[in-house]
Amino acid sequence: MTASNARRIQWVFIMTLAYAAVQVVGGWLSGSLALIADAGHMLSDAAALLLALVAYRIAARAPDKQRTYGFHRVRVLAALANGASLLLLVAWIAWEAVQRFREPTEVLAGPMLGVAVVGLIINLAGAWVLMRGHQGDGNLRGALLHVVGDLLGSIGAIAAAIGILYTGWTVLDPILSVLVSVLVVRSAWSLVSDSLLILLQAVPRGLDVEGVQADIAGLPEIAEVGHFHAWTLTDDRVVATVHVTPAPGTDPLALPARVARQLREKHAIAHATVQVDPPGELQGPHAR
Incomplete structure (x- = not known):
């Protein structure tokens, strides 16, 4: 292209x-x-x-x-x-x-x-x-x-x-x-x-940060989500970072791929770095 x-x-x-x-x-x-x-x-x-x-x-x-x-x-x-x-x-x-x-x-x-x-x-x-x-x-x-x-x-x-x-x-x-x-x-x-x-690494136009965090928090494998940041690397490539905590019984090693796929398929975020934190580490409006 x-x-x-x-x-x-x-x-x-x-x-x-x-x-x-x-x-x-x-x-x-x-x-x-x-x-x-x-x-x-x-x-x-x-x-x-x-x-x-x-x-x-x-x-x-x-x-x-x-x-x-x-x-x-x-x-x-x-x-x-x-x-x-x-x-x-x-x-x-x-x-x-x-x-x-x-x-x-x-x-x-x-x-x-x-x-x-x-x-x-x-x-x-x-x-x-x-x-x-x-x-x-x-x-x-x-x-x-x-x-x-x-x-x-x-x-x-x-x-x-x-x-x-x-x-x-x-x-x-x-x-x-x-x-x-x-x-x-x-x-x-x-x-x-x-x-x-x-x-300035501003949030890409049309991307709702709170909506994205709520969407991730709605995944059954996620207990908490926070520290979400998204920016545009170039005009057609969006990247993001996010911290998550696994729900009880969830394999923490499976979370990065699961969250990255959700961001890519639902929010067109090409690349996401997902950090998995211990339970209770994150505090925010989407903590469950």
Whole structure:
């Protein structure tokens, strides 16, 4: 699955980098902020996609004595960097738009429209390629958000070019640039916040800690349960630790496998470390 996602990102990286060069020239010749902003967006995305590809290669390395969990978090760091770069790009576009409001500049709508249409086609193709990948991968999701942002940028540039052709209002160029940026902010912030939660080892979204403990406590082999902790190792792998006490007559050596299977099958926790404690060792709301 990871290798397939990496190949998809590689193809989109090549398309993005090639079109970014076209947009830089087209934006400079036409004087369009919408195209220049989108060109900067594309160049930023090309760098982000390259970072994602590097992250896949590093994450595939085997664990070692210093990093016993392996290098999976590199993918999370790449997703965080992608989201942060989008937020910085939005800030830059907003700043440039303010300058254009103060000092309007001439925009050649014809060349601007042509370049924007080509960009729309390329971004649609890139989004289609990435949407066919595994969306549980935060690295791929970050790449897709960048491409969607580029897609919105192309739509904004087309709308601005058509508006300028028919009305001559060059102010449409910075206005639509800002509107596109606003649309990108929400997705970028979601990517950043999700990555930060993983790095802070927060409880995975949708996992009810008290509900999981109650479920374990309901097993007939369990007398007590406590000290349950769960976190996300990478975007699609949840791990947990928990302490349990065996019910009378239960083989303590059978409990780790039993509890781990329950967590895996009912709560999608891929790996669980289960510690068996003597009776009376645990105190909590689920002690029986």
